[in-house]
Amino acid sequence: MTDTKFLKASAWRSIDSRKDWLIDIAKQILVNPEPGFFEKKTARFVSDKLNELEIAHDSGIALTGLKGYLDTQRSGPTVAVIGELDSLRVAGHVYVDEETEAAHACGHHCQLAMMLGVAVGLKASGVLEGLSGRVALMALPAEEFIDVEHRYGLHNAGDIEFMAGKQEFLRLGAFDDVDMAMMTHTSLLGEGKFSLGGTSNGHVVKFIRFLGKAAHAGGAPHVGINALQAATVALNALNAQRETLRNEDTIRLHGIMTVGGVSVSSIPAEVKYEGRVRGGTWEAIDDANQKMDRCLRAGALAIGGEVEIVTLPGYMPLINDVNMMEMFHQNASDLVGSNNVRQNPSNVNRGGSTDMGDLSQVMPVIHPYTGAATGSGHGVDYVVKDYTQAVINPAKAMAATVIDLLAGDSDRARKVVKNFVPNLSIDSYVAMQRARLTEETYSST
Amino acid sequence: MNLDDIKQLACEEIERQGERLIGVAKDILDSPEPGFQEFKTASKVAKEFQAMGLSFEENIGITGLKAIIDTQKGTGPNVAVIGELDSLKVLGHPHADPETSAAHACGHHCQIAMMLGVGLGLQAPGVLESLSGRVTLMAVPAEEYIEVEYRDNLRRDGKIEFLGGKPEFVRHGHFDDIDIAMMTHTSASPDQGKISFGGTNNGLVAKSIKFSGTASHAGGAPHLGVNALNAAMISMSAIHAQRETYRDQDTIRIHPIITRGGIAVSSVPADVRMETYVRGASIDAFLSASEKVDRALRAGAMAVGGTVEITTLPGYLPIQSSQPMLEFYSRNAATLVGSDNLSQLGHRTGSTDMGDISQMMPVIHPYVEAATGNGHGIDYLVNDYNLGVLTGAKAMAMTVIDLLYENADNGNKVVDKYKAPLTKTDYLSLLRGMMKEETYTE
Numbered sequence: 035m036t037d038t039k040f041l042k043a044s045a046w047r048s049i050d051s052r053k054d055w056l057i058d059i060a061k062q063i064l065v066n067p068e069p070g071f072f073e074k075k076t077a078r079f080v081s082d083k084l085n086e087l088e089i090a091h092d093s094g095i096a097l098t099g100l101k102g103y104l105d106t107q108r109s110g111p112t113v114a115v116i117g118e119l120d121s122l123r124v125a126g127h128v129y130v131d132e133e134t135e136a137a138h139a140c141g142h143h144c145q146l147a148m149m150l151g152v153a154v155g156l157k158a159s160g161v162l163e164g165l166s167g168r169v170a171l172m173a174l175p176a177e178e179f180i181d182v183e184h185r186y187g188l189h190n191a192g193d194i195e196f197m198a199g200k201q202e203f204l205r206l207g208a209f210d211d212v213d214m215a216m217m218t219h220t221s222l223l224g225e226g227k228f229s230l231g232g233t234s235n236g237h238v239v240k241f242i243r244f245l246g247k248a249a250h251a252g253g254a255p256h257v258g259i260n261a262l263q264a265a266t267v268a269l270n271a272l273n274a275q276r277e278t279l280r281n282e283d284t285i286r287l288h289g290i291m292t293v294g295g296v297s298v299s300s301i302p303a304e305v306k307y308e309g310r311v312r313g314g315t316w317e318a319i320d321d322a323n324q325k326m327d328r329c330l331r332a333g334a335l336a337i338g339g340e341v342e343i344v345t346l347p348g349y350m351p352l353i354n355d356v357n358m359m360e361m362f363h364q365n366a367s368d369l370v371g372s373n374n375v376r377q378n379p380s381n382v383n384r385g386g387s388t389d390m391g392d393l394s395q396v397m398p399v400i401h402p403y404t405g406a407a408t409g410s411g412h413g414v415d416y417v418v419k420d421y422t423q424a425v426i427n428p429a430k431a432m433a434a435t436v437i438d439l440l441a442g443d444s445d446r447a448r449k450v451v452k453n454f455v456p457n458l459s460i461d462s463y464v465a466m467q468r469a470r471l472t473e474e475t476y477s478s479t
Numbered sequence: 480m481n482l483d484d485i486k487q488l489a490c491e492e493i494e495r496q497g498e499r500l501i502g503v504a505k506d507i508l509d510s511p512e513p514g515f516q517e518f519k520t521a522s523k524v525a526k527e528f529q530a531m532g533l534s535f536e537e538n539i540g541i542t543g544l545k546a547i548i549d550t551q552k553g554t555g556p557n558v559a560v561i562g563e564l565d566s567l568k569v570l571g572h573p574h575a576d577p578e579t580s581a582a583h584a585c586g587h588h589c590q591i592a593m594m595l596g597v598g599l600g601l602q603a604p605g606v607l608e609s610l611s612g613r614v615t616l617m618a619v620p621a622e623e624y625i626e627v628e629y630r631d632n633l634r635r636d637g638k639i640e641f642l643g644g645k646p647e648f649v650r651h652g653h654f655d656d657i658d659i660a661m662m663t664h665t666s667a668s669p670d671q672g673k674i675s676f677g678g679t680n681n682g683l684v685a686k687s688i689k690f691s692g693t694a695s696h697a698g699g700a701p702h703l704g705v706n707a708l709n710a711a712m713i714s715m716s717a718i719h720a721q722r723e724t725y726r727d728q729d730t731i732r733i734h735p736i737i738t739r740g741g742i743a744v745s746s747v748p749a750d751v752r753m754e755t756y757v758r759g760a761s762i763d764a765f766l767s768a769s770e771k772v773d774r775a776l777r778a779g780a781m782a783v784g785g786t787v788e789i790t791t792l793p794g795y796l797p798i799q800s801s802q803p804m805l806e807f808y809s810r811n812a813a814t815l816v817g818s819d820n821l822s823q824l825g826h827r828t829g830s831t832d833m834g835d836i837s838q839m840m841p842v843i844h845p846y847v848e849a850a851t852g853n854g855h856g857i858d859y860l861v862n863d864y865n866l867g868v869l870t871g872a873k874a875m876a877m878t879v880i881d882l883l884y885e886n887a888d889n890g891n892k893v894v895d896k897y898k899a900p901l902t903k904t905d906y907l908s909l910l911r912g913m914m915k916e917e918t919y920t921e
Binding site for chain 1 (some may be wrong): 726
């Protein structure tokens with residue numbers, strides 16, 4: 035029987051020894067934020083660090099993704115440890131790139147350092163020798179489902195099919211040899227040093243174009259068809275529907291207007307809106323999505339215009355694997371004390387969404403949080419304060435969990451796989467997401 | 480007797496009957512009744528017709544009356560002098576019926592007295608003998624196009640086909656024998672002098688709208704409901720969002736009211752009713768705006784996943800006044816109030832079913848500035864009954880005399896010169912073509 039305690043201690047010591055190196059990685063990525071599918075510099079930087087650790091890897095998966103292995107050379111499941119490459123865009127964020135408005139307002143920069151930290155820990159002398167199976171180290175693009183029009187353009191150009199990193203990795207077969215996956219997301223200080231469990235909203239993503247007819251807004255408004263009025267009517271209508279949404283479905287209907295007219299003196303003939311329909315279950319998302327579509331059509335109908343509604347396959351609700359969580363919980367407790375580890379019931383929904391949810395439909399995953407930041411997630415003031423808790427501790431907790439899973443003949447990982455009942459196979463997942471992309475043009479005439 | 484002497488006889492008679500005529504106006508003021516329900520008002524008119532020794536028909540278009548004053552000389556036209564029987568409904572008007580809110584906030588009570596005054600003036604000894612043709616005194620119901628749902632039910636019950644009094648009179652053939660028509664409305668625009676005339680009015684279609692949803696507990700299960708009130712609100716927003724598309728010269732007016740907006744605050748409203756007009760300066764303009772309104776109404780139902788039933792009812796047509804008649808009328812008005820106190824009107828954005836009549840025969844629809852306050856408001860009060868009843872009656876009586884004097888040459892000329900935009904058949908089919916019932920379900 036392998037002494038996991040010894041292996042973990044060895045891994046943790048190794049991580050501690052690279053503490054400054056790891057935290058510096060996070061901070062360098064922080065000040066070079068790049069949104070999804072644009073993470074070229076970030077990917078090269080992570081690639082350099084993997085090279086530094088002498089970890090062979092593929093790059094350019096789904097445009098910018100990376101994947102390397104730590105192989106024990108013994109048979110056993112493959113456990114993926116994931117970090118997300120992309121930033122958000124938040125104008126006015128403390129660490130914003132002034133040119134692109136890209137900003138790490140969601141802490142992904144720490145995830146990459148954690149992932150490298152796990153590698154550092156597992157590469158400590160003697161650790162891999164005590165394990166069976168493989169560890170896939172993955173840096174994935176585009177978890178934030180933003181830049182919808184741009185990504186839809188990439189889709190139409192054939193550069194990507196799905197518009198988020200894990201979705202594309204799944205489609206490209208990059209998870210075919212992976213049996214289970216984990217990653218740790220930063221959250222706010224005060225939410226417990228670690229918190230586990232719960233679920234997230236699924237969603238569909240909308241790319242909308244209201245089409246009208248330009249005319250002189252002063253001289254001849256009667257010959258124009260105002261696409262902005264169509265959008266306004268549609269959004270008012272959408273707001274009127276909110277009373278029909280059940281609290282337990284945690285529906286979120288929101289969006290941004292990316293084009294609202296081009297000249298104030300010309301009746302807006304094209305208005306673009308990027309929207310999202312989130313909800314806790316597929317039924318709830320479908321219902322809310324139908325309501326949104328009705329309202330969008332109603333806006334076009336009222337004004338006598340047209341609306342193009344593109345519905346893009348979004349994310350699926352997250353399911354945390356109970357067995358993997360148990361191991362992570364124990365390791366986190368060993369690190370920071372059990373009173374600093376929160377376990378959320380599986381039905382607690384954070385309201386947001388992640389493509390880790392998609393992965394959780396096909397394989398066992400965990401997606402715990404580490405409380406290290408202050409401010410408001412996705413806001414201008416979301417800043418990671420406690421880098422030990424943001425990088426080092428989660429790297430240690432994940433490394434220890436990998437050790438638990440793969441120790442000896444990887445009995446515990448095999449048990450995780452055996453007990454897991456996937457909602458979807460990867461093939462059926464891809465087919466289902468593909469079918470969810472719909473394009474509709476509604477004309478009032 | 481010369482023309483001026485005859486006019487003077489008529490005017491003196493009206494003056495002599497002043498107290499009686501003003502009494503009729505005030506009596507009607509105190510018992511206001513909305514359109515197609517003017518039973519008491521009609522019986523007051525019937526009593527006056529009887530007192531004047533006139534034979535008359537009644538119950539035309541439910542409550543209307545029509546009396547003939549015949550010169551027994553058939554060479555002249557038949558000139559109708561019209562008074563409108565109906566009141567508005569204005570909550571809080573000082574003369575409102577506390578039970579029904581009916582109130583004469585538009586001065587129709589004076590019109591009936593003016594119409595009777597014209598009759599009495601023409602009955603003065605010596606007057607009719609010098610005239611040819613006939614004069615028809617008409618008390619017509621329901622000029623105010625209100626209580627749309629109520630009237631639409633009358634229509635569905637077959638009691639009326641059109642929702643205004645004059646269209647009903649036309650449909651029943653009561654304008655078939657009329658060649659020329661006139662009436663005088665009170666007004667409260669002091670900047671228009673004492674008498675004003677001419678100009679044009681908006682036409683309209685009216686809509687009776689029902690949004691249907693699904694009732695459910697508004698607190699416990701709003702997700703099971705379909706909110707018809709929200710459908711109506713979305714529709715109204717959408718109607719407003721299109722106002723920028725109306726040309727100034729089309730003077731589009733769209734002004735809905737909600738007559739039912741839900742019945743219990745704790746229940747998601749499943750039945751919401753709306754009434755609106757769509758007015759405009761030309762038939763094309765208001766029909767085009769009407770289509771935009773229909774789109775907005777459907778959009779409301781579509782957005783919430785409900786149903787909307789839209790009944791579009793023919794309303795009134797834009798008015799045009801006969802220029803040759805106005806020439807006679809303005810001269811007479813000038814002798815009564817002085818030419819400084821006359822004014823020529825431009826386009827008015829209200830509507831009247833006198834517009835319908837103006838599409839088929841020469842008409843005038845002048846105003847006497849006898850009131851103060853806001854037309855259709857709680858403070859609209861006739862203050863000057865001499866002007867509002869007696870002067871108004873005199874100016875019309877004098878004009879009738881101009882038209883029918885001797886062999887009614889002037890009246891015949893007015894008729895000959897008039898080019899009718901519509902025949903009665905065209906008119907009825909135009910109105911029937913505007914009638915539309917549509918159900919839209921998401």
